[in-house]
Amino acid sequence: MNPHIAFLGGGNMANAIIGGMIKQGFNPSLLSVVEHNANTRDKLTEQFHISCHESVSTVQNVDIWVLAVKPQNMRDALTDLTPLLHTKQMLVSIAAGLTTATLSSWSGNHSKIARTMPNTPAMVSQGVTGIFAPTSVFSTDEQIALDNIFKTIGSTVWLDTESQIDSITAISGSGPAYVFYMMEHLAAAAVELGFDSATADLLVKQTFAGAVALANTSEDSLTTLREKVTSKGGTTAAALNAFSSDGMDKALHHGTQAACERAKELAVELAK
Ligand SMILES: NC(=O)C1=CN([C@@H]2O[C@H](COP(=O)(O)OP(=O)(O)OC[C@H]3O[C@@H](n4cnc5c(N)ncnc54)[C@H](OP(=O)(O)O)[C@@H]3O)[C@@H](O)[C@H]2O)C=CC1
Numbered sequence: 001m002n003p004h005i006a007f008l009g010g011g012n013m014a015n016a017i018i019g020g021m022i023k024q025g026f027n028p029s030l031l032s033v034v035e036h037n038a039n040t041r042d043k044l045t046e047q048f049h050i051s052c053h054e055s056v057s058t059v060q061n062v063d064i065w066v067l068a069v070k071p072q073n074m075r076d077a078l079t080d081l082t083p084l085l086h087t088k089q090m091l092v093s094i095a096a097g098l099t100t101a102t103l104s105s106w107s108g109n110h111s112k113i114a115r116t117m118p119n120t121p122a123m124v125s126q127g128v129t130g131i132f133a134p135t136s137v138f139s140t141d142e143q144i145a146l147d148n149i150f151k152t153i154g155s156t157v158w159l160d161t162e163s164q165i166d167s168i169t170a171i172s173g174s175g176p177a178y179v180f181y182m183m184e185h186l187a188a189a190a191v192e193l194g195f196d197s198a199t200a201d202l203l204v205k206q207t208f209a210g211a212v213a214l215a216n217t218s219e220d221s222l223t224t225l226r227e228k229v230t231s232k233g234g235t236t237a238a239a240l241n242a243f244s245s246d247g248m249d250k251a252l253h254h255g256t257q258a259a260c261e262r263a264k265e266l267a268v269e270l271a272k
């Protein structure tokens, strides 16, 4: 039997997951959202025909609560939910930083808590979700149920340790923003080279889409694919040398480390 899944928080990421699940044929009558912003509730109802609630108290028979509020709002959100929780219900957090220990202490020592880290391409069924739901807490059937949910929105990667959630947050959770950042700058560079902005957007989007499609279908490594574009003494080599001397490679490493550190900082700051 399919589980009834309720989202606590109906913002950007919940919207992306719900959109992806429904696109893949998940029954909307088994999805609910608790969202305190009336406009957001109206939009979700109109867009997905799911049941939206102002308060947790009006949602019945939930099997899985997806905790989808900002880390900074989680404690308050769980204060409302905790009196209604029963031990068999799964709490599945998508929040950056917050540890299972903190989530448990904010939910009356609830133990069935999984951590996940999805990303916004979930909306187009191209997401990737890191999942930490250890066998010490979750049965095989429960792990399969979780995997099935996140598989509706893309690929899943199961993690052995909770700290790997911080690492995956820094790569694929935040990653779409890094890609859009690079795309924005490449489009701006195209405009500087004389293209109108519509053409610049087309060139950039199709270059990223084409490169990803090639990487996904080719036997070649990412390095070989890059080398195949880079003619000796040619234009690509000129660009890559400039990127390297401007420290773009180092910047990518520093950026992901900063994201991972921020996840760890959030965990400490918010647990106080
Ligand atoms: N955005 C992303 O790409 C990703 C986000 N995440 C995680 O997902 C979580 C949500 O992020 P995101 O969707 O971007 O955030 P949003 O702010 O877009 O969504 C959170 C929503 O929850 C509402 N809300 C806050 N408190 C409550 C409450 N007590 N009860 C009901 N609703 C409440 C907020 O309303 P209001 O705005 O009025 O406060 C808002 O609409 C975060 O923990 C984040 O770390 C994980 C992976 C990727």
Ligand SMILES: O=C(O)[C@@H]1CCC=N1
Binding pocket: 096, 169, 173, 174
């Ligand atoms: O920026 C954030 O904190 C969240 C987590 C990953 C993506 N967005």
